Amino acid sequence: MSTFRVPRPAATAHEHGVALIMALLTLLVLSLAVAGIMMTLNTDTKVAGHQLRGSQAFYIAEAGVAEAEARIRFGDVPGTLNAKMVTQIFNAPAGSVPVLGTDSTALATLQPSGAFLDYSTATKTDRVLTISYKTDAARNIIYRYDVSKNPSIQTQSGLPIYVIRSTGVKGTDRSTVVTEVVQRPFNVNVKGAMACNVGIDFSGTSWVCGHNHSVDTPAGSDNQAMCSPWELDPGLSGAWSCNAITTSGASFQDGNPAISQNQVGFYNGPWECLGLSQQEFFTWVGAPYAAELNPPRGLVYHDNDGLTQNMSGSWHYNGGNGEGLLYCDGDLQINGNFNYVGLIYVEGNLDINGTAWILGGIIVRGITTVKIANGNFTTLYSADAIQQKIAKYGGTMMKLSWREAS
Numbered sequence: 001m002s003t004f005r006v007p008r009p010a011a012t013a014h015e016h017g018v019a020l021i022m023a024l025l026t027l028l029v030l031s032l033a034v035a036g037i038m039m040t041l042n043t044d045t046k047v048a049g050h051q052l053r054g055s056q057a058f059y060i061a062e063a064g065v066a067e068a069e070a071r072i073r074f075g076d077v078p079g080t081l082n083a084k085m086v087t088q089i090f091n092a093p094a095g096s097v098p099v100l101g102t103d104s105t106a107l108a109t110l111q112p113s114g115a116f117l118d119y120s121t122a123t124k125t126d127r128v129l130t131i132s133y134k135t136d137a138a139r140n141i142i143y144r145y146d147v148s149k150n151p152s153i154q155t156q157s158g159l160p161i162y163v164i165r166s167t168g169v170k171g172t173d174r175s176t177v178v179t180e181v182v183q184r185p186f187n188v189n190v191k192g193a194m195a196c197n198v199g200i201d202f203s204g205t206s207w208v209c210g211h212n213h214s215v216d217t218p219a220g221s222d223n224q225a226m227c228s229p230w231e232l233d234p235g236l237s238g239a240w241s242c243n244a245i246t247t248s249g250a251s252f253q254d255g256n257p258a259i260s261q262n263q264v265g266f267y268n269g270p271w272e273c274l275g276l277s278q279q280e281f282f283t284w285v286g287a288p289y290a291a292e293l294n295p296p297r298g299l300v301y302h303d304n305d306g307l308t309q310n311m312s313g314s315w316h317y318n319g320g321n322g323e324g325l326l327y328c329d330g331d332l333q334i335n336g337n338f339n340y341v342g343l344i345y346v347e348g349n350l351d352i353n354g355t356a357w358i359l360g361g362i363i364v365r366g367i368t369t370v371k372i373a374n375g376n377f378t379t380l381y382s383a384d385a386i387q388q389k390i391a392k393y394g395g396t397m398m399k400l401s402w403r404e405a406s
Contacts, residue, residue: 068162092123095108127169159183194362340358348366
């Protein structure tokens with residue numbers, strides 16, 4: 001039995017046209033899809049490359065911040081507390097840095113020659129690695145950080161705040177980082193401008209004041225008229241002792257109160273003055289010096305035999321200017337004209353034969369009564385002098401704020 005099939009009518013010209021158009025549209029869609037995939041891959045590649053370079057530029061900028069912090073710690077950045085101070089670090093060898101203005105300091109990078117990371121430039125541009133103080137809009141007043149104050153960021157006391165601006169470049173991408181930092185503050189515990197475990201006999205010419213003085217107090221200030229413009233607050237005792245304090249002659253004590261005698265609680269060691277453990281202190285202060293340093297600047301630890309706190313050494317400073325921490329495991333004799341800003345800690349006896357001017361504080365464990373009978377002795381308590389000078393040589397950096405800038 002045969003099957004009857006109805007013949008299919010021949011396609012019209014219109015149908016052929018529609019089929020052709022549909023085929024062309026299908027090809028077009030497929031072509032656009034392929035092109036889209038290729039474009040996406042190309043775009044993703046470009047985006048990935050941009051992101052990679054952007055990340056590299058960011059880390060290069062952070063490397064610039066690290067060098068700036070190191071230069072502050074090394075003392076390469078002037079600590080003059082000039083609110084208009086600017087220090088710029090150039091990607092140039094020493095001797096090839098540009099000349100800057102009177103309030104500015106130009107430094108050559110510490111990076112190895114021929115391997116400079118691109119976080120600065122060799123000439124004066126807007127990308128030079130720059131360090132300045134955080135100031136008011138007029139650049140007359142420096143903002144400071146003092147953890148004991150509320151708010152801690154203010155303009156009266158504490159460590160100056162530095163602003164670091166670093167721009168890293170990788171290819172066509174750049175990243176600018178602005179960081180505010182301070183040198184690590186220490187938890188300083190000082191009992192008076194002069195604190196002794198033994199008695200004190202003020203029988204010569206001396207001026208001991210426990211009012212808290214500015215770190216800017218001019219050297220040589222040694223009376224009320226000269227010191228009062230630099231006094232920030234009542235502060236501490238002028239003289240503090242675990243034994244008796246006697247006064248006569250041209251000696252004057254001032255503070256809050258002027259003297260505190262027959263006290264208890266002398267330090268077990270200098271670490272207690274700085275809020276450190278004994279182990280932390282000796283790791284931090286470093287190896288001792290057997291002989292005097294000229295001048296005594298930085299963390300200066302004197303010991304003659306490697307046996308801590310046995311008071312066996314003796315050191316003589318015959319004038320000069322020092323700053324930081326001066327720790328003597330033994331006796332200290334000061335002759336000539338000696339100026340010091342920071343903290344002096346003496347395990348043995350103290351002998352003054354010249355003119356000694358100390359801004360910060362002095363602590364003496366002693367064996368016999370400290371007799372201030374000769375020379376001209378002045379000690380003015382200054383919390384900022386102790387903090388800033390010790391932090392300058394022995395502190396790490398602490399970030400207060402961080403942001404990316406355009």
